[in-house]
Amino acid sequence: xxxxxxxxxxxxxxxxAWAELVNRFxxxxxxxxVKGFRLGDEDAEDxxxxxxTRVYTRLDTLRDDAAxxxxxxxxxxxxxxxxxxxxxxxxxxxxxxxxxxxxxxEELDEAxxxxxxxxxxxxxxxxxxxxxxxxxxxxxxxxAELDLPSGTIASRIARCLRKLRDELEGRSEPSEGxxx
Amino acid sequence: MVxxxxxxxxxxxxxxxxxxxxxxxxxxxxxxxxxxAWQEAFAALGGTGExxxxxxxxxxxxxxxxxxxxxxxxxxxxxxxxxLAALAGEFGEGHARADAVAxxxxxxxxxxxxxxxxxxxxxxxxRDKRLAQARGSEQAALExxxxxxxxxx
Numbered sequence: 492x493x494x495x496x497x498x499x500x501x502x503x504x505x506x507x508a509w510a511e512l513v514n515r516f517x518x519x520x521x522x523x524x525v526k527g528f529r530l531g532d533e534d535a536e537d538x539x540x541x542x543x544t545r546v547y548t549r550l551d552t553l554r555d556d557a558a559x560x561x562x563x564x565x566x567x568x569x570x571x572x573x574x575x576x577x578x579x580x581x582x583x584x585x586x587x588x589x590x591x592x593x594x595x596x597e598e599l600d601e602a603x604x605x606x607x608x609x610x611x612x613x614x615x616x617x618x619x620x621x622x623x624x625x626x627x628x629x630x631x632x633x634x635a636e637l638d639l640p641s642g643t644i645a646s647r648i649a650r651c652l653r654k655l656r657d658e659l660e661g662r663s664e665p666s667e668g669x670x671x
Numbered sequence: 672m673v674x675x676x677x678x679x680x681x682x683x684x685x686x687x688x689x690x691x692x693x694x695x696x697x698x699x700x701x702x703x704x705x706x707x708a709w710q711e712a713f714a715a716l717g718g719t720g721e722x723x724x725x726x727x728x729x730x731x732x733x734x735x736x737x738x739x740x741x742x743x744x745x746x747x748x749x750x751x752x753x754x755l756a757a758l759a760g761e762f763g764e765g766h767a768r769a770d771a772v773a774x775x776x777x778x779x780x781x782x783x784x785x786x787x788x789x790x791x792x793x794x795x796x797x798r799d800k801r802l803a804q805a806r807g808s809e810q811a812a813l814e815x816x817x818x819x820x821x822x823x824x
Contacts, residue, residue, distance in 0.1 A: 649687050
């Protein structure tokens with residue numbers, strides 16, 4: 492299900508869709524709080540709750556359903572900055588993103604893009620990419636566990652990366668966020 | 672390098688280059704880990720340590736086990752490098768293929784060195800599964816080099 496379809500189902504009041512929306516974006520929101528802004532557990536939990544409360548109450552203000560992630564990202568960043576500015580971590584009131592935070596947030600966005608793109612690849616591709624890039628398995632291990640000739644693993648991974656790249660390039664940049 | 676030079680003529684070149692970068696990062700981590708593991712194992716071999724003899728033996732065993740595990744991973748990675756280089760030797764840009772074949776041969780040499788070091792330094796026996804793993808890596812790397820040489824002829 493695409494992000495846009497998910498948003499439409501949420502608007503229609505489907506409780507399963509809301510659960511899916513939270514599930515889909517919870518790791519991202521939490522990662523932005525903890526890795527991007529280095530919030531402590533309690534502050535991160537507060538921001539997390541507030542983000543999804545606002546998503547729930549303001550979903551109708553989202554103009555482009557496909558742009559739900561940038562919208563959630565914007566909400567999360569703003570709430571993280573508000574939290575920092577409120578002094579819970581003794582930051583100055585006019586908090587701005589540091590270059591390091593910007594970089595971390597960009598990396599998180601990229602990681603999330605890759606995760607989403609991976610999710611729509613065929614299962615054999617997801618499997619082999621996960622084994623090689625995430626679990627650091629050797630070609631020999633992959634070959635033995637998937638019962639594939641060792642000499643074909645590198646080219647299979649390369650083909651799957653090509654599919655992943657095509658998927659990532661095929662994703663259009665969202666043009667607009669909410670009407671807020 | 673070979674894959675990057677072959678982007679215009681080989682559709683898998685980008686994917687092969689990405690794998691090479693991942694392997695390079697993994698290798699750098701393993702090399703540091705290997706140095707640490709050996710240092711700890713040597714210290715444990717030479718020192719009196721703390722606790723009773725049984726505890727010291729247990730600690731020594733654990734450190735030797737780790738000191739063997741990391742080179743074995745390096746050997747596995749060497750076989751992976753040889754496979755990847757063989758592929759680049761077969762499909763890469765003509766002027767760069769010889770470099771890929773050379774890389775495969777070097778990687779195979781590294782896997783051979785790992786097998787030798789595991790055998791000698793850790794005193795493993797013929798039936799030890801670690802030795803079998805090291806030899807498996809070595810064999811896979813050699814086969815990859817053979818394929819690379821064959822495609823270069």
